[in-house]
Amino acid sequence: MKLDRRAFVKLIAGGVGGTLLSPLPWKMADDTAIWSQNWFWRPSPERGGATTVNTVCQLCPGGCGIRVRLIEDKNAVRIDGNPSHPVNQGGICPLGASGLQYLYGPSRIETPLKQTGQRGDVTTLKPISWDEALEILATKLRGMRQKARGLVCVSGKRQGTVSELFARFLRAYGSPNYMLMPAAADAESLGMLFSQGQSRLPGYDLENAKMIVSFGSSYIEGWGTPARMLLAFGNWRKNAESDQVKIVQVETRGSLSGSKADDWVAVAPGTEAAFALGLAQVIISEGRYDRAFVNQYSHGFDEFRRLLQRNYTPEKVTAITEVPKEKITALAREFAQAKPAVALSGWGQGRMQGSIYDFLAVQSLNALVGSLHKPGGVTRTPSVPLAPWPEVVLDAMSLEGEKEPRLDGASEFQPPLPANLFYNFVKNVNEGKPYRAQMLWVYEANPAHDLADVKPFIEALSKIETVVSFSSFMDETTQLADLVLPGPTYLERLEDVATPPGLQYAVFGLSKPVLMPRFAAIHPGDILIQLAKSLGGGVASSFPWSDYETALKERVQGLAERGSGRVADEPGVEPWKGGQGNTLASNYDSFDDLWEKLGEHGCWFDTSAAMPSWDSAFKTPSGKFEFYSQKMRQIGIRGNDLTYLPHFEQVEPAGDPNEYPLLLMPYETLIITNGPLANSPFMTKMLFDFELKGDDCFVEINGKTAADLGLKEGDRVALQTERGSLEARVHLTGAARPDVVFIPTGLGHSGFDSYIRGKGVNANAILVAQQEKVTGLATWWGTRVKIYKV
Amino acid sequence: MTGENKQQNSGLLGWALFVVGFAGALFVGWIVFPQLLYSTKYQPINYNHAIHQEEAGMSCEDCHFFREDGTYAGKPKLAACAECHSEPQGETEDEAKLVSEYVEPEKEIPWISYSRQPDNVFFSHAAHVKMAEMDCTDCHRDVEGQTKAPPVKINRLTGYPNEVMKMYVCEDCHAQENVSNACDVCHK
Amino acid sequence: MDSALIPEGVRRCSFKAFCLWLLVIFAVIGWGVLGGFLVLWKGLNVTGLNDYFGFGLYITADLAVIALGAGAFFTGFLTYVIGKKELKDIINLAVVVGFICYTGAQLVLLLEIGQPIRGWFSFWHPNVHSMLTEVIFCITCYTIVLTIEFLPLILENRQLDKVPEFHFFSHNLHEIMVVFAATGTFLSFFHQGSLGGLYGVMFARPFAFREGFFIWPWTFFLFVASAIASGPALTILVTMMVQGITRKKLVRREAISLLAKVTGYLLAFYMLVKILDTWWWATHTAPNMGVSFSEFFQAPYGLWLLFAEIVVCGIIPAIIFLTPKARADDVLLIVACVLDCAGIVINRFVFTVQNLALPVMPFDRLEIYVPTWQEWAPTLALIAYGALIVSLSYRYLPVFPRERELNPID
């Protein structure tokens, strides 16, 4: 019997019929549909129970309260603002919100590293064990103890117990060279000393002000504590039309701060202080100043008035600032009338040291309208009553070190001038005087990228034998290090966070490890304690604690003893409300209770000491606010009358105007981070394509200037200054003043990970910093530049 | 054989073949195919529900509970097991394995879930158990008195166990109960 | 070598020459396959598409060939339903061209979607409100119809026809071809209309959007008209090209002229409707949405596109088609056909690319779309694929029923 075609067809037909009546095709189709939705290489996030842990952000000095969301207590999946924290009230900034990209970032350093080849060659930075790393460091330190002064520490953190431990270590070891990364705070603390007699930082009661005039401060772009400023801004804009807080931005560039202000006063470059003095002149000459304050609590008003009358009449100020004099007069009247009104100082994000006179000019304006130490005005950042550690035990060698001059020459002034003259330090190291720097420690700082006018610093590094980095990330300075001791990140370590800059009430934050350290990192505090112990002598005696936690607890005892303030455990507390009398009841009863609650909520704050009383406000020779600074004279600064009065000194930008016809001004924004970190991928993603395109960053230039130079949008140009040249593309915008080129800072990293490396250029490489004659503080708001198409 | 017969025969044979094909396909489709479609996996440890209920006197909620935020914890963590099983509770091999391989080295037991939904599905136990007051056994196998953890049948094509509920089941029930069938009620 | 396959009584070029010709075609197809492979392997990131241009060359090509494929249904409609028997000369070729267009479109569509293995979800989980669902259903059905229409022709191959079952089958298919022609007409008619709807319903895109009456029935018939006014032109063009290449007269001139005349009327009608549509859109629809007519045309997508589409590729070919003397001239007829086909391509390009390029939000910006070779290659391969099918069909199948009569051997 043969299976013919017909029969075969029937068999097939039966098969098809049967198959259609079975689940096979339908199940297959359905399962195929599911199969086609599965992509096995797609990550499947860990599932499980979620918990939220409160801690404090340390990515910038702002110290915002944050909540970290954890899955199964081990995967951190979100960071958001802690609504109970008084500073940020649940808000957060882009850096803080992308914090997990640092924790899990590919540029984290996993083990200690030792440079085995040429310094700067990342491939020869080889992993070593912690024991070996600490042994290398201890041996070197033992060896140079006789010349202890050769140890230099640069800290990017100005406050907090870890920084204090570094400073303490240097002192006990015998080196006077504890340096800070330069910042506006350097000028502010000096200015406060000269005018009020105390080296404190100003604290602004912005939440209660009716009018704010900002002299170049990027008040919503990173000045002060970003999340606090943004919250305050939202609140200013919340009021009804009739009750609006008036914001005036005095700045050369059409920044976001300028656009978001009610009024943008586009002053000529670098003349913000002159404008402030112009306002002061109008206020005084029209008799609009606060007579009660001026008569009772100020010194040198007449000298100040005469100076203003002579040099800062509206006509003269118009000539300097190019702002119409009507505008000066009108704004002065408004400022005197709006009570309380406050003027902000500190250029940009406050990273530039700036001029002491610029600070004094703005502060005098605040004094004139009676906004000093008053609600809605400016006071000083209150101190947190931490218990002091026992005195440093000075042995013979550290006593020797006490007598040595600092490498930045700051001690050439009569003590106690707490200046931080970083640029002198760089200059002196390069010149090898007065002695050699042997070892450099870098903590929470990335000067090889972040320092304005960075080239001399890089040169100085080559003169230093050993560079030790405590960074957790492969930043530019760490790339140049000989030894790397990576610390845990802020989400993995215990640390205190001091009152953030510009705040008017006291805050003490406690960050704690919210998850196990991802790598075997040792806390810098513990490293110092271990090192000290292995060095023996006075150094060991100065570090009597078993570990950092013990040392920290010892200081926090002070808070518990004081018994004031409260742990921020409920949302909606607005500590600025109610002014002086707003003393919130404390909510802890013992140290243990406080410590536990701090761990749980992350923050203690105290509003009781917000404003000093008049008799404790000024520690000047006159006991008053000094328009004319007797304090300067007392310290030993010599000069003529002008030296002691707020005035405007025109800083000529570096470079020959004939060769470099334009002005280059750096600017900072919140979406490009400055400081020890580089941008997270999430942040970089948000840059517009006229800010970053491919690997090119853009400089802002006015359409008219571009036309003069024959440049079109997006053209690639070379920017050349005395220091060198960089390449970028041009973005034509009405925000730029003609003849000025604006360049963003914070880009151009050669370290970190592939998400940021090589993107844009580092403006700091071609900026020229200039030092103020009287103080030695540096400014770099402008450098002469020429640009041409490439 | 005459030509006519031949024709008849081949006609019959043709129909027979049709039936063979039909029946064969039905057999393959209904019997063979489901066998082929699933692979079998066994739990790392044979969990005995009955003994925990009857002898240890535990209730379902001791292990299968809602977390404070309303999410459902599913299976217990090792820590819960370790409370009693810090050392073997009996003579069985599984008991020894539990202690030596998981409890002592503090390694979570890699249970295979019978009915865990894929990543893109959000299933609210609270909505079904607390709000709709459904019984666990409306969807899950009844484990009461079960002494053996049954093997897990895993669909070779989809990678999901056969007890994982399919979307049409959700949809049908939602439609029947007049509950929203919008995509974002369940998908994420 | 392949003489056994060649229909009886006709002359074909040498097998060698044919292979050489195929080599050229396969080179283009190979390039297209490579491009397509890269798209499937690496993803659509190799194309010039982006989040502004969700649609680009692939969709333009798809829409254009589907419109041009309308020659099949319309010629079939004229031949079988209306009963224009002269067109039997050309109907086979029309079906082949239609088949090429529809299958080619589906192949390109497979590249165009981001998840080709889920492409069938539009049948498994259809959204009945979506125009695209309608289009996908209709295209698929119509492709099946076209395949059925093509099948008897294939079975008429000398060797295949020897199989009695095939002979019987193809004969029977011929008998009921009118049914398929009618079905095809119905299906094609509807999806050509819904293709227009594809854009017309995008009410957040002022360029494509039409309101009320101008969606239904206007846009619907506008797109049907545009397809039937250009599809036959492609059929004529392909016929003329085959005649040119083979240097043979394959179709009676009356048939071509008749089709050209009908095309002319249709094109004229389409132009009238299109101009009315454009006028209403420019003066009413767009201003209501806050957009001025001039905003629609920004360099490089300037007014020249509109001029090219309506005047150069619309009115001019219509005049040629409708002037008896002009359409009798082969050169002019070819020019008219080329322009007509170009017009439809421009129209589909404008609706696809220009539509998406135009900024809708006032602060938005105009983006420019530049296709990459991975898009050009499959698109050109689509044309090469057409050439391949036409070549194979012409060589081995009795595509032109009057070829023997018009080209007697000896």
Place this chain on the structure above:
Amino acid sequence: MSGNKSGKLSYGMVIDVDKCTGCMTCAVACQQENNVPFREDETNKVRSITWLEVFYLDNGKSYPDHRKAYLPRPCLQCDADPYPPCTFVCPVNATQRDEETGLVSHIPVRCIGCRYCISACSYHARYFNWWDPKWPKPMEEMLTPEVSTRMRGVVEKCTFCVHRLQLAKDKAFAEGRRELDDGEYVPACVEACPAKAMVFGNLSDSHSEVAKLAKSPKAFRLLERLGTKPKVIYLSGQEWIHKLADNVI
């Protein structure tokens, strides 16, 4: 109210453009929350996935009259009648407007990547995965389990963090409540906004803050004339910003 079915829930957002400081925190918080992938080079903005995009606006004037503003744009969750422009066109039902909440969902695993919805949306709120998303190894640990990761070849967009609604409902159900309290469900961007420029809530509830703000004389919608009926409402007191919001001849 639009003719389409609307329940007593209609989740919407009000964004005060004048309060917005352009800090981009909303966008960053969104990316973290929704497992939005990132690449080494994200400067090709027409291929960069940002569920919440921030647009740059300026008044077109030159120095010193130049003013700029930033406009955060989540998915506007259109209420258009009878369907939002995007859901209407999807051939596979991968995107849909939830009639009970007014939320427009998108299910990437269903999506076939035809990009018709991208073409239909005039706000560029939809994004295509041009590449397979990849996270450098340790970063996979920071992925949120509530949002599934996507794959190459599909579209994605802002969902108003609908998974947060699911979680909030879970919590309410566990506590025996059917209704959510105001503020129990808030998208990540709104929660993160440090200036509190974004407000979220139920537009159908006339007592909610969003409903009140939506009636403000400063309120406007993007491209109002297209009839898309977005549920994201912007506020600004500045005329030039209002002018940039809609095409008006």
